[in-house]
């Protein structure tokens with residue numbers, strides 16, 4: 001499914017995106033606030049996983065394309081994670097450094113969240129490093145609310161939740 005906004009397009013990943021994403025995942029600037037840049041093997045596996053997940057979840061992590069340049073400038077969407085013994089859909093976003101500070105993450109994620117509201121019912125999770133203020137701001141703008149602070153892979157993270165799904169039927 002293709003989602004368009006005034007400045008961006010989101011669509012499932014294609015084999016032709018592989019080189020760009022493997023480059024992103026191996027780049028420490030792109031991977032800031034992540035345990036680190038990936039090896040070639042891990043980056044290839046991560047891209048394979050993106051393709052697989054997008055085949056089953058329409059709002060899984062997928063390319064964000066800048067319409068004015070036609071370039072893939074990052075991704076947004078969910079991945080599956082296990083937290084405290086339960087499988088969650090965790091929302092994320094990541095942009096190339098030159099495309100940060102333009103409102104792209106909020107614009108892209110809002111548009112893809114509309115797909116989540118139509119196709120899924122349940123809570124989404126966001127996991128944010130307490131020092132990552134831009135990410136905290138984006139998640140709040142998307143409607144996530146603070147849940148708690150907890151260790152994730154050994155580091156304390158702030159956790160936010162957002163219930164999605166169709167609105168409840170109106171009484172009467």
Ligand SMILES: CC(C)(COP(=O)(O)OP(=O)(O)OC[C@H]1O[C@@H](n2cnc3c(N)ncnc32)[C@H](O)[C@@H]1OP(=O)(O)O)[C@@H](O)C(=O)NCCC(=O)NCCS
Nearest residue numbers: 033093094095100101102103104105106128134135137138
């Ligand atoms: C976190 C991240 C995705 C945020 O992306 P972003 O596009 O810069 O975030 P926003 O969409 O909120 O835009 C940021 C700023 O752009 C500006 N902006 C917002 N809408 C705009 C618009 N329509 N036109 C121009 N500028 C706009 C605002 O100044 C906004 O700042 P604010 O938060 O004070 O309102 C980005 O910084 C990034 O990739 N960081 C590294 C990876 C990362 O940390 N990912 C999250 C891990 S949890």
